[in-house]
Amino acid sequence: MKKIILLGSVFAILASCQNSTKQQTQVNDSISQEMPSIGGNKDKHGCLSSAGQTWSQIKNDCIQVFSVGIRLNPVAIDSTEAIISAFVVPNTDSSAFELFLADNEETVILNKQADDVFSHNQFKYNKKTKDLSINDKIAYKSE
Known part of the structure; x- marks a missing residue:
């Protein structure tokens, strides 16, 4: 029992x-x-925005512009505001550059105009001096 x-x-x-x-x-x-999964926010191209990725037309891939691009800092700096850099990313043979500006939702492709000058509309990037002009006034420069 x-x-x-x-x-x-x-x-x-x-x-x-x-x-x-x-x-x-x-x-x-x-x-x-x-x-929801952490870090799973993807844009329309499949880039992970939470990982700092954005779509590059020139590379035809997701990139981190701060890793592969050339940082250009504003020339006129207001000490009370954050510094918001622009970036240019060259294509494979450096015959064109893609411009990433914080104010612009779309990137701009800068095509070669002269030896070291690439431009589109009001934007002009000088590869030799590493500066970006907007409406013929230097707005950004690499340090």
């Missing part, structure tokens, strides 16, 4: 442990379905 009671108690304990595991698994599954 004692053996039967002991055996029944062991089965009851094991059964309750299995139920607890199933319930925990169900709770974990429901939590993972409700929470």
